[in-house]
Amino acid sequence: MTTARMRSRRGVAMLAALWLVVGITVVALEFTLVGRERREFGLAAADRARASAAALGAFAVTRARLEAALRAGPQNTSGAVGGIRSADPWLGVDSIFSGSTMVDSMVVTVEAIDLGTKLNINQLSETDLRTLFTNLLGDFVRADAMAQAIADWRDQDDIPRVKGGEREEYIKADLLRLPTNQGFRDIEELLDVKGVTPEVYDVVSPFLTTLGAAQINLNSAPVPVLRVLPGMTDEIIARILSIRSRGGRINSVAEVMPQQRAGVGRDVQVAMAAQNQRAQQAIATRAGVLTTQLQLTLLVQASPAAKPVRLRVMIQRSNENGQPAADVTAEEWR
Secondary structure, eight states: OHHHHHHHHHHHHHHHHHHHHHHHHHHHHHHHHHHHHHHHHHHHHHHHHHHHHHHHHHHHHHHHHHHHHHHHOSOOOSHHHHHHHHHOTTTTHHHHTOEEEEETTEEEEEEEEEGGGSEETTTOOHHHHHHHHHHHHSOHHHHHHHHHHHHHHHSSSOOOOSSOOOHHHHHHTTOSSOOOSSOOSSGGGGGGSTTOOHHHHHHHGGGEESSOOOOEETTTOOHHHHTTSTTOOHHHHHHHHHHHHTTOOOOOGGGGSOOOOTTOOHHHHHHHHHHHHHHHHHHHTTEESSOOEEEEEEEEOSSTTSOOEEEEEEEEEEEETTEEEEEEEEEEEO
8 A cells, every 4th residue: 555655646746747847848838929929129220220220320411412402502504404403403303313322231212202303182172183094094074073072072072973982982992991071191092982993093093193282294294194284285295295205394384375476457366365375374373383392202121021111201492591401291100
């Protein structure tokens, strides 16, 4: 009995020891997993901090270059390009100030965009949207439906337009997102709007933005953007493109207005002059001849495994104490 009892006690002790080992192993494994998660979180935070610092460094350099270009004044007026750039140092920012730069062994990609070449989708009227989409898609019916759907997406009421749609229409159509009843934060949100397919998005998105209130730049805006301007005609667009193709610079809206035609009566001339004056005034309310607002997008990845960091900044051309400057008017991190 004594031997059996001793063996039983040894078995219980061995079993208890095994459970203790298992318990210790589980606890150790849990600590290991928690430690690994914290380490990964710490590395990710460190990578983001490094990437953010690199983006800020690249932005500071780019902003300094933009201000230096403004303050340099007319440096080179030789040739057509020199003359144009001396009058507007920010003209063609996409090619002059875009590119890649190294900051602390990290590559920072900088993209500069003249906001005068795009349309702010949050500021376009339903008529503007219809005009833009009709010219881009060549389909008035489809363009009309998209314009109404976008207007419904932005407005604060829940009353759908005839061809638009509010929350109820989106729910019935099993669409993933419902109208926000506010402006778009990113152009990519257009893909959530009823009727906007990826194919349509690829066509219209290059001409749209969600930043700024820049006047349309007659010296750089593409034709689809120019056509949205009130009072714009094919004849005026032809004059704009003719000046550009010769390497010239448009110095005022008046330069692109149609000329008086010879061989017509005085009454006709007076009527044409009045029409041109109205068109010129309408265009001048939304168009200019200088690059005044820019969007800078800086993208950097601290390591191959790190999540990229994006800094988007809007720059406004201004004048401080008699010196031209590049002011930051909006900033967004992602």
